[in-house]
Amino acid sequence: MAILITGGCGYIGSHTCIELCKAGYEVVALDNFHNAKPKVIERISALSGKPLTFYTCDIRDARGLSAIFEAHTVEAVIHFAGWKAVGESTVLPLEYYENNVSGTVTLLKVMRKFGCKRIVFSSSATVYGEENPSPLTEDMPVGKVANPYARTKLFNEHVIEDVCAADPDFCGMLLRYFNPIGAHESGTIGEDPNGIPNNLMPYIAQVAVGKLPYLQVFGNDYPTHDGTGIRDYIHVVDLARGHVAAVAYALSHTGAQVVNLGTGVGYSVLDVVTAFERVNQIPIPYKIVPRREGDVTIYLADPTKAKELLGWQAEHSLEDMCRDTWRWQQRNPNGYDDE
Ligand code: NAD
Ligand code: UDP
Numbered sequence: 001m002a003i004l005i006t007g008g009c010g011y012i013g014s015h016t017c018i019e020l021c022k023a024g025y026e027v028v029a030l031d032n033f034h035n036a037k038p039k040v041i042e043r044i045s046a047l048s049g050k051p052l053t054f055y056t057c058d059i060r061d062a063r064g065l066s067a068i069f070e071a072h073t074v075e076a077v078i079h080f081a082g083w084k085a086v087g088e089s090t091v092l093p094l095e096y097y098e099n100n101v102s103g104t105v106t107l108l109k110v111m112r113k114f115g116c117k118r119i120v121f122s123s124s125a126t127v128y129g130e131e132n133p134s135p136l137t138e139d140m141p142v143g144k145v146a147n148p149y150a151r152t153k154l155f156n157e158h159v160i161e162d163v164c165a166a167d168p169d170f171c172g173m174l175l176r177y178f179n180p181i182g183a184h185e186s187g188t189i190g191e192d193p194n195g196i197p198n199n200l201m202p203y204i205a206q207v208a209v210g211k212l213p214y215l216q217v218f219g220n221d222y223p224t225h226d227g228t229g230i231r232d233y234i235h236v237v238d239l240a241r242g243h244v245a246a247v248a249y250a251l252s253h254t255g256a257q258v259v260n261l262g263t264g265v266g267y268s269v270l271d272v273v274t275a276f277e278r279v280n281q282i283p284i285p286y287k288i289v290p291r292r293e294g295d296v297t298i299y300l301a302d303p304t305k306a307k308e309l310l311g312w313q314a315e316h317s318l319e320d321m322c323r324d325t326w327r328w329q330q331r332n333p334n335g336y337d338d339e
Contacts, residue, residue: 002026002072003247006059006107007080008052009036011191012122012177014044015184015240016078021048023244028072030057030065031081035194037336043188059103062110069114076118076247077111079104082152087198089149100152101159108163118250120173120243123157125232125262125299126150127176134266134300138176138258146294157258164256171250171257178232178262178301180239182321183328190328191236192335200272201233201321205329208282215284217269219291222298228269230298232262235316235324245312262301263314276322 003020007013008029014036020027029044029052045052053072057064059081068074082100083089089096104121111119127150128136129143145151160172181201183190196212197203206212220227242261249257267275273284307313 001075002028002053004068004072004074004077005029005080006077007031007082008054009033009038009040010080012180012236012239013078013080014040014189015236016080016243017044017052018047018184018189019237019240019244020247021050025244025247028053028055028068028074030055030059030068032056032058034083037192039336040189047184047186047188059107060099062106065107065110066113069110069116074111074114074116076120076250077107077116078120078243078247079107080122082122084149085198086147086149089152090147093148096148096152097155100149101155104156104159108159117167117170118247119160119171120175120246120250121156121160123174123176123258124150124153125176125178125260125301127154127157130296134298135264135302136260136300137302138260138305161256164254169254171254173246173250174256174258175242175246176258176260176301177239178234178260178299180236181233182235182237182316182324184237185324185327187324187327187331190325190332192332200231200269201325204273204276204284205325207284208276208280208326209329209333211333213285215273215286216289217273217286218289218295220288221291224268224297226268226270229295230266230268230300232264232266232300233272233318233321234261234263234314235321238263238314238316242306242310242312245306245310249310257309259306259309260301260303261306262303264301264303266298266300267318272318272322275318276326279319279322280326282326
Protein backbone atom coordinates (compact mmCIF):
# COMPACT_ATOMS: atom_id res chain seq x y z
CA MET A 1 0.00 0.00 0.00
CA ALA A 2 1.60 3.25 -1.14
CA ILE A 3 1.07 6.99 -1.02
CA LEU A 4 1.60 8.59 -4.44
CA ILE A 5 3.14 12.07 -4.40
CA THR A 6 2.65 14.10 -7.59
CA GLY A 7 5.22 16.88 -7.95
CA GLY A 8 7.40 14.93 -5.52
CA CYS A 9 10.62 16.60 -6.68
CA GLY A 10 9.36 20.14 -6.04
CA TYR A 11 9.98 22.33 -3.02
CA ILE A 12 7.14 21.14 -0.79
CA GLY A 13 6.84 17.66 -2.35
CA SER A 14 10.49 16.78 -1.66
CA HIS A 15 10.16 17.67 2.03
CA THR A 16 6.90 15.74 2.25
CA CYS A 17 8.46 12.57 0.74
CA ILE A 18 10.96 12.59 3.61
CA GLU A 19 8.40 13.19 6.37
CA LEU A 20 6.12 10.46 4.98
CA CYS A 21 9.00 7.95 4.86
CA LYS A 22 9.92 8.91 8.43
CA ALA A 23 6.31 8.26 9.46
CA GLY A 24 6.55 4.74 7.99
CA TYR A 25 4.58 5.18 4.75
CA GLU A 26 5.61 3.55 1.49
CA VAL A 27 6.16 6.49 -0.86
CA VAL A 28 5.94 6.55 -4.64
CA ALA A 29 6.73 9.90 -6.28
CA LEU A 30 6.29 11.31 -9.77
CA ASP A 31 7.37 14.53 -11.46
CA ASN A 32 7.84 15.79 -15.01
CA PHE A 33 10.75 18.10 -14.01
CA HIS A 34 8.99 21.20 -15.28
CA ASN A 35 10.24 23.00 -12.17
CA ALA A 36 12.59 20.51 -10.51
CA LYS A 37 15.92 18.80 -11.00
CA PRO A 38 16.53 15.02 -10.97
CA LYS A 39 19.31 15.54 -8.41
CA VAL A 40 16.70 16.01 -5.71
CA ILE A 41 15.85 12.28 -5.93
CA GLU A 42 19.21 11.19 -4.53
CA ARG A 43 19.01 13.85 -1.81
CA ILE A 44 15.53 12.66 -0.76
CA SER A 45 16.78 9.06 -0.77
CA ALA A 46 19.78 9.97 1.40
CA LEU A 47 17.61 11.80 3.93
CA SER A 48 14.97 9.04 4.00
CA GLY A 49 17.55 6.28 4.38
CA LYS A 50 16.17 4.33 1.40
CA PRO A 51 15.91 4.79 -2.37
CA LEU A 52 12.89 6.82 -3.44
CA THR A 53 10.54 4.94 -5.75
CA PHE A 54 10.22 7.48 -8.54
CA TYR A 55 8.61 7.83 -11.98
CA THR A 56 9.14 10.54 -14.57
CA CYS A 57 5.51 11.21 -15.49
CA ASP A 58 3.20 14.07 -16.41
CA ILE A 59 -0.15 14.19 -14.62
CA ARG A 60 -1.84 14.95 -17.96
CA ASP A 61 -0.66 11.55 -19.25
CA ALA A 62 -3.40 9.08 -18.27
CA ARG A 63 -1.44 6.10 -19.63
CA GLY A 64 1.70 6.99 -17.71
CA LEU A 65 -0.35 7.45 -14.53
CA SER A 66 -2.16 4.14 -15.09
CA ALA A 67 1.16 2.31 -15.34
CA ILE A 68 2.08 3.63 -11.88
CA PHE A 69 -1.28 2.60 -10.42
CA GLU A 70 -0.84 -0.83 -12.00
CA ALA A 71 2.61 -1.24 -10.44
CA HIS A 72 1.59 -0.10 -6.95
CA THR A 73 -1.51 -0.29 -4.79
CA VAL A 74 -2.00 3.43 -4.24
CA GLU A 75 -4.03 4.10 -1.09
CA ALA A 76 -3.95 7.90 -1.35
CA VAL A 77 -2.51 10.64 -3.52
CA ILE A 78 -0.88 13.84 -2.29
CA HIS A 79 -1.21 16.15 -5.25
CA PHE A 80 1.43 18.90 -5.46
CA ALA A 81 2.04 18.90 -9.23
CA GLY A 82 1.12 22.25 -10.72
CA TRP A 83 2.48 25.52 -11.98
CA LYS A 84 2.59 28.31 -9.42
CA ALA A 85 3.90 31.55 -10.95
CA VAL A 86 1.14 34.13 -10.49
CA GLY A 87 2.53 36.60 -13.07
CA GLU A 88 3.08 33.88 -15.68
CA SER A 89 -0.48 32.66 -15.17
CA THR A 90 -1.84 36.05 -16.29
CA VAL A 91 0.13 35.69 -19.56
CA LEU A 92 -0.52 31.96 -20.09
CA PRO A 93 -3.99 31.34 -18.60
CA LEU A 94 -4.84 28.46 -20.96
CA GLU A 95 -1.62 26.64 -20.15
CA TYR A 96 -2.31 27.10 -16.43
CA TYR A 97 -5.85 25.76 -16.72
CA GLU A 98 -4.60 22.85 -18.82
CA ASN A 99 -1.76 21.88 -16.51
CA ASN A 100 -3.36 22.58 -13.16
CA VAL A 101 -7.06 21.87 -13.76
CA SER A 102 -7.10 19.39 -16.68
CA GLY A 103 -4.12 17.64 -15.08
CA THR A 104 -6.06 17.24 -11.84
CA VAL A 105 -9.13 15.92 -13.69
CA THR A 106 -6.95 13.35 -15.50
CA LEU A 107 -5.40 12.29 -12.20
CA LEU A 108 -8.83 11.94 -10.55
CA LYS A 109 -10.11 9.85 -13.47
CA VAL A 110 -7.16 7.46 -13.20
CA MET A 111 -7.70 7.30 -9.42
CA ARG A 112 -11.35 6.38 -10.05
CA LYS A 113 -10.31 3.69 -12.55
CA PHE A 114 -8.11 2.08 -9.89
CA GLY A 115 -10.51 2.60 -6.97
CA CYS A 116 -8.23 5.06 -5.16
CA LYS A 117 -10.50 7.34 -3.13
CA ARG A 118 -8.25 9.62 -1.08
CA ILE A 119 -6.61 12.83 -2.26
CA VAL A 120 -4.74 15.55 -0.37
CA PHE A 121 -4.61 18.66 -2.54
CA SER A 122 -2.24 21.67 -2.45
CA SER A 123 -4.58 24.61 -2.40
CA SER A 124 -3.57 28.10 -1.37
CA ALA A 125 -4.61 30.83 1.01
CA THR A 126 -4.90 33.01 -2.09
CA VAL A 127 -8.44 31.60 -2.59
CA TYR A 128 -9.62 33.78 0.33
CA GLY A 129 -9.14 36.80 -1.94
CA GLU A 130 -8.55 40.32 -0.71
CA GLU A 131 -11.77 41.09 1.10
CA ASN A 132 -11.94 38.60 3.97
CA PRO A 133 -10.43 39.90 7.21
CA SER A 134 -7.47 38.10 8.83
CA PRO A 135 -7.21 35.77 10.67
CA LEU A 136 -8.80 33.72 7.89
CA THR A 137 -11.05 30.80 8.80
CA GLU A 138 -12.08 27.96 6.52
CA ASP A 139 -15.79 28.83 6.76
CA MET A 140 -15.28 32.28 5.20
CA PRO A 141 -16.64 32.65 1.68
CA VAL A 142 -13.90 32.16 -0.90
CA GLY A 143 -13.00 35.55 -2.23
CA LYS A 144 -12.82 37.24 -5.56
CA VAL A 145 -9.56 35.68 -6.69
CA ALA A 146 -7.13 37.94 -8.46
CA ASN A 147 -5.42 35.84 -11.14
CA PRO A 148 -5.66 32.61 -13.18
CA TYR A 149 -3.26 30.75 -10.84
CA ALA A 150 -5.54 31.38 -7.86
CA ARG A 151 -8.56 30.41 -9.95
CA THR A 152 -6.97 27.05 -10.82
CA LYS A 153 -6.73 26.38 -7.07
CA LEU A 154 -10.36 27.37 -6.55
CA PHE A 155 -11.57 25.29 -9.52
CA ASN A 156 -9.65 22.26 -8.28
CA GLU A 157 -11.20 22.66 -4.82
CA HIS A 158 -14.64 22.61 -6.47
CA VAL A 159 -13.74 19.63 -8.67
CA ILE A 160 -12.63 17.61 -5.64
CA GLU A 161 -15.69 18.67 -3.61
CA ASP A 162 -17.91 17.51 -6.48
CA VAL A 163 -16.10 14.16 -6.64
CA CYS A 164 -16.69 13.77 -2.89
CA ALA A 165 -20.36 14.63 -3.36
CA ALA A 166 -20.69 12.04 -6.14
CA ASP A 167 -18.96 9.25 -4.21
CA PRO A 168 -19.70 8.98 -0.46
CA ASP A 169 -16.55 6.85 0.03
CA PHE A 170 -14.23 9.53 -1.34
CA CYS A 171 -12.11 11.79 0.89
CA GLY A 172 -10.63 15.08 -0.34
CA MET A 173 -8.38 17.21 1.86
CA LEU A 174 -8.10 20.76 0.52
CA LEU A 175 -5.08 22.27 2.24
CA ARG A 176 -4.77 26.03 2.03
CA TYR A 177 -1.12 26.92 2.52
CA PHE A 178 -0.01 30.30 3.81
CA ASN A 179 3.62 31.34 3.10
CA PRO A 180 5.96 28.32 3.08
CA ILE A 181 9.64 29.21 3.59
CA GLY A 182 12.74 27.54 5.08
CA ALA A 183 14.42 24.29 4.10
CA HIS A 184 15.31 20.89 5.50
CA GLU A 185 17.70 21.35 8.42
CA SER A 186 20.35 19.23 6.66
CA GLY A 187 20.81 22.03 4.11
CA THR A 188 20.61 19.49 1.27
CA ILE A 189 17.10 20.20 -0.03
CA GLY A 190 15.29 23.51 -0.30
CA GLU A 191 13.61 25.96 -2.64
CA ASP A 192 15.38 26.41 -5.99
CA PRO A 193 13.54 29.17 -7.86
CA ASN A 194 14.15 29.79 -11.55
CA GLY A 195 15.72 33.18 -12.25
CA ILE A 196 15.12 36.15 -9.96
CA PRO A 197 12.83 35.10 -7.10
CA ASN A 198 9.41 36.73 -6.72
CA ASN A 199 8.96 35.76 -3.10
CA LEU A 200 10.46 37.45 -0.08
CA MET A 201 12.57 34.73 1.58
CA PRO A 202 14.32 33.35 -1.54
CA TYR A 203 15.04 36.96 -2.52
CA ILE A 204 16.59 37.68 0.89
CA ALA A 205 18.65 34.48 0.62
CA GLN A 206 20.05 35.54 -2.75
CA VAL A 207 20.94 38.99 -1.38
CA ALA A 208 22.68 37.26 1.54
CA VAL A 209 24.74 35.06 -0.76
CA GLY A 210 25.70 38.04 -2.94
CA LYS A 211 23.74 37.13 -6.07
CA LEU A 212 21.46 40.18 -5.75
CA PRO A 213 22.61 43.58 -4.46
CA TYR A 214 19.69 44.51 -2.20
CA LEU A 215 16.12 43.68 -1.29
CA GLN A 216 13.32 45.90 -2.54
CA VAL A 217 10.79 46.31 0.26
CA PHE A 218 7.43 46.83 -1.43
CA GLY A 219 5.91 49.71 0.55
CA ASN A 220 6.33 50.97 4.10
CA ASP A 221 3.04 52.84 4.30
CA TYR A 222 0.77 49.93 5.24
CA PRO A 223 -1.17 50.23 8.51
CA THR A 224 1.14 47.81 10.39
CA HIS A 225 3.63 48.26 13.26
CA ASP A 226 6.48 49.20 10.86
CA GLY A 227 4.52 50.01 7.71
CA THR A 228 5.45 46.82 5.83
CA GLY A 229 3.11 43.97 4.87
CA ILE A 230 2.39 41.11 7.26
CA ARG A 231 2.25 37.42 6.28
CA ASP A 232 1.93 34.05 7.99
CA TYR A 233 5.26 32.33 7.23
CA ILE A 234 5.35 28.58 7.82
CA HIS A 235 8.42 26.33 7.86
CA VAL A 236 8.29 23.89 4.93
CA VAL A 237 9.00 20.94 7.26
CA ASP A 238 5.97 21.88 9.40
CA LEU A 239 3.96 22.09 6.20
CA ALA A 240 5.22 18.66 5.12
CA ARG A 241 4.18 17.23 8.49
CA GLY A 242 0.76 18.78 7.98
CA HIS A 243 0.46 16.54 4.90
CA VAL A 244 1.39 13.46 6.92
CA ALA A 245 -1.41 14.36 9.35
CA ALA A 246 -3.84 15.05 6.50
CA VAL A 247 -3.14 11.74 4.77
CA ALA A 248 -3.65 9.86 8.04
CA TYR A 249 -7.00 11.61 8.42
CA ALA A 250 -7.97 10.88 4.80
CA LEU A 251 -7.25 7.17 5.21
CA SER A 252 -9.96 6.84 7.85
CA HIS A 253 -12.58 9.45 6.84
CA THR A 254 -14.78 10.42 3.92
CA GLY A 255 -15.98 13.75 2.53
CA ALA A 256 -14.24 17.02 1.69
CA GLN A 257 -12.38 19.06 4.29
CA VAL A 258 -10.82 22.49 3.83
CA VAL A 259 -7.92 23.07 6.23
CA ASN A 260 -5.61 26.07 6.65
CA LEU A 261 -1.92 25.25 7.10
CA GLY A 262 -0.38 28.29 8.73
CA THR A 263 1.00 29.31 12.10
CA GLY A 264 -1.50 32.01 13.05
CA VAL A 265 1.44 34.35 13.75
CA GLY A 266 2.20 37.24 11.43
CA TYR A 267 5.53 38.89 10.65
CA SER A 268 6.21 42.02 8.63
CA VAL A 269 8.76 42.23 5.82
CA LEU A 270 11.14 44.10 8.12
CA ASP A 271 10.58 41.55 10.93
CA VAL A 272 11.79 38.86 8.53
CA VAL A 273 14.78 40.92 7.38
CA THR A 274 15.79 41.69 10.96
CA ALA A 275 15.40 38.06 12.09
CA PHE A 276 17.48 36.83 9.14
CA GLU A 277 20.24 39.34 9.93
CA ARG A 278 20.23 38.47 13.63
CA VAL A 279 20.15 34.69 13.31
CA ASN A 280 22.67 34.44 10.50
CA GLN A 281 24.85 37.46 11.33
CA ILE A 282 24.62 38.76 7.76
CA PRO A 283 23.52 42.26 6.76
CA ILE A 284 20.65 42.42 4.26
CA PRO A 285 20.75 45.78 2.48
CA TYR A 286 17.30 46.96 1.41
CA LYS A 287 15.53 49.90 -0.22
CA ILE A 288 11.96 50.93 0.30
CA VAL A 289 10.15 51.04 -3.06
CA PRO A 290 6.48 51.58 -3.93
CA ARG A 291 3.88 48.96 -3.07
CA ARG A 292 3.63 45.92 -5.37
CA GLU A 293 0.33 45.75 -7.23
CA GLY A 294 -2.08 43.22 -5.77
CA ASP A 295 -0.41 43.01 -2.33
CA VAL A 296 -2.61 43.17 0.75
CA THR A 297 -1.68 44.57 4.17
CA ILE A 298 -2.05 41.38 6.17
CA TYR A 299 -2.74 37.72 5.39
CA LEU A 300 -2.93 35.45 8.40
CA ALA A 301 -4.33 31.96 9.07
CA ASP A 302 -6.56 30.89 11.88
CA PRO A 303 -4.94 27.43 12.36
CA THR A 304 -7.50 26.15 14.90
CA LYS A 305 -9.17 23.64 12.56
CA ALA A 306 -5.87 21.93 11.67
CA LYS A 307 -5.16 21.42 15.35
CA GLU A 308 -8.64 20.14 16.18
CA LEU A 309 -9.16 17.95 13.11
CA LEU A 310 -5.64 16.72 12.39
CA GLY A 311 -3.86 17.18 15.71
CA TRP A 312 -1.26 19.21 13.81
CA GLN A 313 0.29 22.56 14.55
CA ALA A 314 3.39 24.36 13.33
CA GLU A 315 6.41 24.03 15.63
CA HIS A 316 9.24 25.93 13.96
CA SER A 317 9.99 29.58 14.74
CA LEU A 318 10.83 32.41 12.37
CA GLU A 319 14.43 32.03 13.54
CA ASP A 320 14.40 28.36 12.45
CA MET A 321 13.04 29.39 9.05
CA CYS A 322 15.81 31.99 8.60
CA ARG A 323 18.57 29.67 9.80
CA ASP A 324 17.50 26.75 7.61
CA THR A 325 16.99 28.94 4.52
CA TRP A 326 20.50 30.29 4.92
CA ARG A 327 22.07 26.86 5.46
CA TRP A 328 20.47 25.62 2.22
CA GLN A 329 21.39 28.78 0.24
CA GLN A 330 24.95 28.90 1.56
CA ARG A 331 25.63 25.27 0.72
CA ASN A 332 23.85 25.42 -2.65
CA PRO A 333 24.31 28.98 -3.95
CA ASN A 334 23.05 27.86 -7.37
CA GLY A 335 20.42 25.47 -6.04
CA TYR A 336 20.52 21.95 -7.45
CA ASP A 337 22.79 23.15 -10.27
CA ASP A 338 25.77 23.07 -7.87
CA GLU A 339 28.21 20.09 -8.00
P1 NAD B 1 7.23 23.41 -7.10
O1 NAD B 1 7.13 24.05 -8.45
O2 NAD B 1 8.54 23.41 -6.43
O3 NAD B 1 6.69 21.91 -7.17
C1 NAD B 1 5.71 21.49 -8.09
C2 NAD B 1 6.27 20.27 -8.81
O4 NAD B 1 5.29 19.78 -9.73
C3 NAD B 1 7.52 20.60 -9.63
O5 NAD B 1 8.55 19.70 -9.28
C4 NAD B 1 7.09 20.42 -11.07
O6 NAD B 1 8.14 19.94 -11.90
C5 NAD B 1 5.95 19.43 -10.94
N1 NAD B 1 4.94 19.52 -12.02
C6 NAD B 1 4.33 20.62 -12.50
N2 NAD B 1 3.46 20.28 -13.46
C7 NAD B 1 3.51 18.93 -13.57
C8 NAD B 1 2.84 17.98 -14.38
N3 NAD B 1 1.95 18.35 -15.32
N4 NAD B 1 3.11 16.67 -14.21
C9 NAD B 1 4.03 16.26 -13.30
N5 NAD B 1 4.71 17.12 -12.50
C10 NAD B 1 4.44 18.43 -12.64
O7 NAD B 1 6.13 24.10 -6.18
P2 NAD B 1 5.91 23.98 -4.60
O8 NAD B 1 6.26 25.28 -4.01
O9 NAD B 1 6.51 22.74 -4.09
O10 NAD B 1 4.33 23.87 -4.58
C11 NAD B 1 3.65 22.62 -4.60
C12 NAD B 1 2.17 22.88 -4.76
O11 NAD B 1 1.74 23.73 -3.70
C13 NAD B 1 1.80 23.59 -6.07
O12 NAD B 1 0.60 23.05 -6.55
C14 NAD B 1 1.63 25.02 -5.63
O13 NAD B 1 0.73 25.72 -6.46
C15 NAD B 1 1.07 24.86 -4.24
N6 NAD B 1 1.31 26.01 -3.36
C16 NAD B 1 2.59 26.46 -3.20
C17 NAD B 1 2.82 27.59 -2.39
C18 NAD B 1 4.21 28.14 -2.22
O14 NAD B 1 4.34 29.28 -1.76
N7 NAD B 1 5.28 27.41 -2.50
C19 NAD B 1 1.74 28.21 -1.75
C20 NAD B 1 0.46 27.71 -1.92
C21 NAD B 1 0.25 26.59 -2.74
N1 UDP C 1 8.03 41.45 -0.56
C1 UDP C 1 8.96 42.46 -0.63
N2 UDP C 1 10.00 42.35 -1.51
C2 UDP C 1 10.16 41.26 -2.32
C3 UDP C 1 9.22 40.22 -2.24
C4 UDP C 1 8.16 40.34 -1.35
O1 UDP C 1 8.84 43.46 0.07
O2 UDP C 1 11.12 41.23 -3.12
C5 UDP C 1 6.90 41.52 0.40
C6 UDP C 1 5.53 41.49 -0.22
O3 UDP C 1 5.11 42.81 -0.55
C7 UDP C 1 4.69 40.87 0.90
C8 UDP C 1 5.66 39.92 1.59
O4 UDP C 1 6.98 40.38 1.24
O5 UDP C 1 4.31 41.86 1.86
C9 UDP C 1 5.52 38.46 1.16
O6 UDP C 1 5.59 38.41 -0.25
P1 UDP C 1 5.71 37.02 -1.03
O7 UDP C 1 5.79 37.33 -2.49
O8 UDP C 1 6.83 36.21 -0.44
O9 UDP C 1 4.36 36.25 -0.66
P2 UDP C 1 2.81 36.64 -0.99
O10 UDP C 1 2.78 37.98 -1.61
O11 UDP C 1 2.40 35.56 -1.92
O12 UDP C 1 2.13 36.57 0.31
